[in-house]
Amino acid sequence: MPRFLPCRASALSACALALSAALFLPSSPARADDPVTIVIKEHKFEPAEVKVPANKRVTLLVDNQDATSEEFESGELKVEKIVGGRKQIKVMIGPLAPGRYPFFGEFHEATAQGAVIAE
Amino acid sequence: MLASLIIVFREVLEAGLIVGIVLAATKGVAGRGRWVALGILGGIIGSCIVAAFADGISSLFADTGQELFNAGVLLVAVVMLAWHNAWMAQHGRELARDMRAVGQAVSSGEKSLAALAIVIGVAVLREGSEVVLFLTGILASEEGGIATVAAGGLGGMALGALVSVLLYAGLLQIPTRYLFQTTTWLLTLLAAGMAATAVNFLAQAGILMAGGQILWDTSGVLRDNSLVGQALHIMVGYTDRPTEAQLIAYVAVVAGILLLTRWAARGNPPSNGPRMVNAAE
Numbered sequence: 324m325p326r327f328l329p330c331r332a333s334a335l336s337a338c339a340l341a342l343s344a345a346l347f348l349p350s351s352p353a354r355a356d357d358p359v360t361i362v363i364k365e366h367k368f369e370p371a372e373v374k375v376p377a378n379k380r381v382t383l384l385v386d387n388q389d390a391t392s393e394e395f396e397s398g399e400l401k402v403e404k405i406v407g408g409r410k411q412i413k414v415m416i417g418p419l420a421p422g423r424y425p426f427f428g429e430f431h432e433a434t435a436q437g438a439v440i441a442e
Numbered sequence: 443m444l445a446s447l448i449i450v451f452r453e454v455l456e457a458g459l460i461v462g463i464v465l466a467a468t469k470g471v472a473g474r475g476r477w478v479a480l481g482i483l484g485g486i487i488g489s490c491i492v493a494a495f496a497d498g499i500s501s502l503f504a505d506t507g508q509e510l511f512n513a514g515v516l517l518v519a520v521v522m523l524a525w526h527n528a529w530m531a532q533h534g535r536e537l538a539r540d541m542r543a544v545g546q547a548v549s550s551g552e553k554s555l556a557a558l559a560i561v562i563g564v565a566v567l568r569e570g571s572e573v574v575l576f577l578t579g580i581l582a583s584e585e586g587g588i589a590t591v592a593a594g595g596l597g598g599m600a601l602g603a604l605v606s607v608l609l610y611a612g613l614l615q616i617p618t619r620y621l622f623q624t625t626t627w628l629l630t631l632l633a634a635g636m637a638a639t640a641v642n643f644l645a646q647a648g649i650l651m652a653g654g655q656i657l658w659d660t661s662g663v664l665r666d667n668s669l670v671g672q673a674l675h676i677m678v679g680y681t682d683r684p685t686e687a688q689l690i691a692y693v694a695v696v697a698g699i700l701l702l703t704r705w706a707a708r709g710n711p712p713s714n715g716p717r718m719v720n721a722a723e
Contacts, residue, residue: 412508414646
């Protein structure tokens with residue numbers, strides 16, 4: 324895995340962080356940031372728009388309160404993850420340039436639409 | 443009903459395209475139909491098992507089980523594709539000679555068929571488990587859900603099969619002397635794209651923290667989730683917003699497979715690297 328990382332001199336600390344995250348993943352401090360919560364209810368996102376800081380790794384917590392599964396997906400955010408019925412998942416996104424990044428629930432695309440605003 | 447058919451089709455598309463490429467890459471090898479069918483069948487059975495334990499898998503490894511599973515099976519497919527290409531570089535010439543000697547079908551390619559069956563099985567498994575979860579959701583929540591599930595499931599699969607056939611027929615238009623060169627490249631880029639997708643799952647899980655910077659954005663020209671964008675995404679790893687880590691993984695896999703096939707073709711005189719199956723004409 325280390326050879327996939329862009330280990331330039333200026334990024335050495337980031338690489339070290341990534342390595343330690345890979346090795347000690349459950350206890351990694353990098354994952355402990357306060358997640359931004361998005362609730363799924365009746366195949367809709369609540370809130371439909373969430374604000375996150377730009378240029379930073381951010382964790383989204385998706386809380387599915389419906390009984391059926393949903394697939395939380397966004398090409399813009401580069402995420403794709405199944406959320407079981409009455410389950411929660413976390414996905415890590417970013418660093419994002421300022422802007423609007425739509426996401427959707429693939430299993431109920433007609434109603435499950437939302438966006439992350441990075442600023 | 444149409445919505446469910448489209449969703450199933452989009453999930454099945456990946457496996458459909460891969461089956462088409464594999465069929466073209468194994469043209470003339472005996473028993474390939476059996477191996478391809480085995481890969482698809484294994485993938486479907488695996489899909490149901492994965493879907494049944496989806497919540498359990500998801501909660502493994504501090505809730506990164508889903509990403510690690512996806513990245514893991516993708517990397518297995520990458521290794522199998524690399525191995526297949528190396529094997530072809532080493533044995534392509536004998537294969538071509540046998541084909542000429544016994545007319546069409548030869549059995550000497552069976553070993554590499556097993557690797558490609560695994561690649562197909564993995565593709566079906568990854569997308570198939572999502573189809574199963576989606577369809578069971580409809581069964582549970584809708585009146586008369588069975589009709590929707592049947593139409594979506596069977597119709598989507600039929601469309602996926604149609605894609606396989608069309609891609610296969612299209613690839614066969616390529617003259618035999620260039621066909622295997624083309625499929626070798628397609629399998630290499632398929633592997634590179636899979637590696638880039640695997641890296642993305644690791645980033646999403648928070649395991650890979652570096653290299654998340656988007657390098658460029660071509661979504662104005664061709665979006666990932668358009669039909670053409672998705673097809674190119676599967677076949678050559680096209681993505682409209684690649685990250686640093688994805689590009690590194692992509693280039694590393696292409697370079698790795700090229701070096702491996704060079705090395706495998708060595709000591710298999712005379713040089714039969716890129717034009718290994720010329721004699722098949």
